[in-house]
Amino acid sequence: MSAAPRRIVIFGATSRIATEAARLWLARGVHLVLVARNAERLRMLNDDLSLRAGGLAEVDAVAADLAALEGLPTLWKSLSEQFADLDAVLIAHGSLPDQGRCEADPETMLREVRVNALSAMALLTAIANDFEARGSGTIGVIGSVAGDRGRKSNYVYGAAKGMLGLFLQGLRNRLHDKGVRVITFKPGFVITPMTQDFDRQGPLWVRPERVARGIVRAYRGGGEVVYLPWFWRPIMWVIRLTPERVFKRLSL
Template identity: 55%
Template structure:
């Protein structure tokens, strides 16, 4: 039985992942902003087989509240061995180009909040010398594109942070997993009308996350085909890349 903290638990990917954990009889501590939605998810997970579940609300941009939430999760579950950080917003690129406040807000949520939480969790897991820290980054962090380079930059920062953290914690038997989804059909992307063959359902991504955690993977692209796609994208010369509309 795993004792799992999920931050951003009301996101479609996190909820689908939690359902798999619940069906396996794991214990879950769910954190998000929307208390009513958290309670609905908790009730569903209890019916699916979660051996224990509890919830707490958190605005991840309130950095002063992070330690309290982590402590509460430890108390409720009797310790932690797995964390999934899944919160995030899809930045309004146009707004961020015009407003420094919007730019800072997006980095606070999509990058700095994740790093701050990991800083707290890493020390605890390092002392325990066991566990998994899994974080949803994005393929958008592999190379900046004009259509979403603010979001991509935040995810790139998270990916680099996780790489260094993984190297640090490896000697303590703590696995750090970087999860890089491609296009996922969720409420966050509902405004995007034309969803083609590259789009995946949250359930498919969730199954990949659980497999990667079980296998103690370091980096996983979900679905798998995003790994070769992003390799090609990264190899495009800058002289060519500047002329593309991506």
């Protein structure tokens, strides 16, 4: 149950964090199935990784809009038929919304909840049943520390990641004696395209390579709720325990 994967599907493979994880897995000979929305970026990533693989690992690519929920069960079915030896998945896609736009427009808010929570939950429902039936597999999903507590500056994103975190908690509970591992990753502040508009100074900001190393390590064994880097665990412990009357006065 704690071995490295042999063939992994990465949803949202063009994400910077996922790309770094893919490179690390490739160097270990793990076969990759890349799923991403932007066909051109996916093609470039596939070319790059295939070149790096040098014939030692297989790389395949499938383009899909993961916000198109109704197509996701069929997408998983075709992936699991095409690649019978899949033993792991990483769900990495997401988007960091403009909180103000979400407050002004319910449609925008719902779109963000769909991409950050419902999409992964629809995929997980199909994947979990398959892995449970075969009695093995590792499921990893990138959530966020933002899902640990609602903050005025990004509570739509936080609520979506929080919902995803609860879903994963229940799924882990359901599958823990069925041979299937469920890992929730909770990165903090990571320097990727998602955060390009932020002032990314200070000791809490880390490079995606560091987060990717933590992800790859966790698939080989260890934690089930993995804060990345580790220092977010005590930080979020304090943030979760801060009384509401104090918390709402803070400018977070």
